[in-house]
Amino acid sequence: MTNPTPRRPDVTTIEIVGGAEALTVSLHDPDDRWAGLYLDHRRRILDALPESNVGVEHIGSTSVPGLAAKPIIDIVVVVDDITAEEDYLDTLLAAGYERVREPAHRLVRTPARDVHVHVLERGDPAVDEYLLLRDHLRRDAADRALYENTKRALLSRPWNDMNDYADAKTEVILAIKARARAARVP
Template structure:
């Protein structure tokens, strides 16, 4: 454990990545956009807000399923922003009590998911640039057809390869994601 440079934090954060259950090899499938992904997000948003109340400063649908018209892995990604990610007692037991399972504990980020593995809830803290980046990418893909098509092509190319786990697949998209986010930043001003 190490002390965080964020003076608002109440405690130290973890210093390494903990994958609860270890590395998992999963079949990766890209499906055509499904409008029901929005209603699935809404159901989980209500579930999360009911469990966390004011602790959840923000609950956002992120990732490919949040972009109308974009083919995606049928996994709903949700961003939850809390004041202090290290204060797990403020949010983690409540999420676990509603049926989510802890999957990842790493510096500045926690991830819980459904037992069905079809919803991933990313927990970050207020002011974390990663939270802004999730929204930047989502909003760019929603508004720029060229980047949306580039991202979909990239995902389809990558999903055809054999990956040891979903993290390796996600990492392989990193360069294209960085390029899209940079164009979004440039477009801002």
Template sequence: MPVERKRRRTDVTTVEIVGGVVKRELYLTDHDPGWAEAYAEHEHRIRAALGPAAVQVEHIGSTSVPGLAAKPIIDVLITVADITAEEDYLDQLVAAGYDLRVREPGHRLVRTPALDAHIHVMEAGDPLAEDYLLFRDRLRTDAGDRELYVRTKRALLEQEWADMNAYADAKTEVVTAIKDRARAAGHAG
């Protein structure tokens, strides 16, 4: 059953990419145990900036999965009570040193100026936020899916991509299959 949301205003209806599409070099590196420490530093900075407005702060993405090769970019998920109430979180994240990159329905993305961390802001209870955690947890616990995912990423990186979004979109079929297996196995989500 869908979650009833009490929002202060209507959410944005378009995708705004601040600074436009930027082509970046995409590559994987072996898992670095230092990624957990880098995440912890971001979590501390985020919690200090947002206080109770941060309902949840989680390390997501490939850097959150021990043993998984990844692009060396720390992905963090923050959930907030109301995505439309940007006054509760956006200026505070910018003041904490993050730059606004994407504003789209149900999602805001800020990142570090060094481009080594992406901070995803979503609403608590959003099924897409829950999917991030479902996927992460499946990769942490299932060696077969972890290997499938890294093989897929390596194969895709042999191709040329206009930007990181195109590369991410190309992984959708495999990501969906992994999440489906996680749900079938009884994981949350």
């Protein structure tokens, strides 16, 4: 399936709202409350976007039972046209989220920065990649442990920006996703 032609250029390639933010959080033991927090925000998002054809999924480490994580609930919201911010941005801001804009996607988050809502366009391969990793880590204890140990080792170092920390996990994440693809039933 191909993406519909955007109605306008994607300004996220030229505009960033916010800047580099030092990573000052640590890993927390798995918390059963994370699933409930996701469900609360899922409802808030769907209430804010009642007329929209959106998908909402819990992603990231807090979406994997048994995995230590930074206590930040990551949510992906899939919209038809990411460049049509008038279809979703104002209502998400009115629902209590704050705007952050990064290259290639939109991000809103709570003022406490404990919930990050990543807005991506339907058909964006990143959505499938998030779900592939999440679902594999839910099933595979060895890769879940590898991922957690990698995060612990990386968080023992100082980071000038959360994105640098995320980039440092790339090699391990790619290896885990390769095993996830190989484990898929044909």
